[in-house]
Amino acid sequence: MRTDISDLGTIPASDAAEAADRRRSIRAYEATQIPEADVRELLRLAGRAPSAYNAQPWRFVVVKDPGLKGALSAAAYGQQQILRAPVTIVMYSDMADALARMPESMHPELPRDKREAGVVSFLATFNGKSVEEREAWGNSQSNIALGYLLLLAEAKGYGTSPMLGFAPNKVKELLGLPPHVKVTALIALGYPAEDGFRPHRLSSESLVLFR
Numbered sequence: 001m002r003t004d005i006s007d008l009g010t011i012p013a014s015d016a017a018e019a020a021d022r023r024r025s026i027r028a029y030e031a032t033q034i035p036e037a038d039v040r041e042l043l044r045l046a047g048r049a050p051s052a053y054n055a056q057p058w059r060f061v062v063v064k065d066p067g068l069k070g071a072l073s074a075a076a077y078g079q080q081q082i083l084r085a086p087v088t089i090v091m092y093s094d095m096a097d098a099l100a101r102m103p104e105s106m107h108p109e110l111p112r113d114k115r116e117a118g119v120v121s122f123l124a125t126f127n128g129k130s131v132e133e134r135e136a137w138g139n140s141q142s143n144i145a146l147g148y149l150l151l152l153a154e155a156k157g158y159g160t161s162p163m164l165g166f167a168p169n170k171v172k173e174l175l176g177l178p179p180h181v182k183v184t185a186l187i188a189l190g191y192p193a194e195d196g197f198r199p200h201r202l203s204s205e206s207l208v209l210f211r
């Protein structure tokens with residue numbers, strides 16, 4: 001019996017299956033603003049995603065300013081959902097910061113020598129790797145949190161539109177992000193003003209083998 005679930009938030013775990021079944025990309029939004037507390041809670045819960053070494057390389061910029069959203073839309077080849085949504089989240093991975101904060105990321109209940117060994121092992125993993133390789137690894141971890149975020153938003157009644165169609169250097173320049181970081185996705189977020197397309201997927205039977 002788990003006793004440490006008091007801070008899991010208000011989303012019942014049983015909603016995950018329904019949220020996964022229901023979720024689809026939403027590209028038109030009500031003009032209504034989203035409470036900032038909801039955005040903070042969504043991002044806190046997205047950060048509950050697991051990551052190798054517990055590195056947690058994901059970082060977020062919440063863009064609400066209309067002028068900045070306009071510039072972001074231009075950097076995303078004019079994608080209109082950025083203008084229509086009250087909020088667009090720029091999610092990126094920053095492995096330089098994750099490496100620097102590794103001692104903080106190690107579980108405090110681990111014995112000290114295990115924590116220190118974990119930090120050494122994590123640093124060694126990236127020895128001799130290029131910045132691009134390192135950030136690609138971080139991005140693969142950040143995509144786990146992206147999946148969490150999309151599901152959590154759906155479970156809270158919000159629509160989302162994840163986007164990879166943007167010029168990363170322009171996005172970084174607009175937000176003053178350091179050149180080494182990797183932008184994982186832009187995510188428009190708001191109350192849906194359309195149904196979106198009915199989810200269409202390859203049949204899971206065609207993708208799964210049991211041996």
Ligand SMILES: Cc1cc2nc3c(=O)[nH]c(=O)nc-3n(C[C@H](O)[C@H](O)[C@H](O)COP(=O)(O)O)c2cc1C
Binds near residue numbers: 163196
């Ligand atoms: C990482 C990622 C990047 C995407 N990039 C874009 C994009 O730039 N523009 C867009 O309109 N849709 C984008 N999509 C939406 C996909 O086209 C969509 O998720 C897919 O067709 C399945 O449809 P659904 O989300 O409605 O279920 C992206 C989705 C993901 C997960």
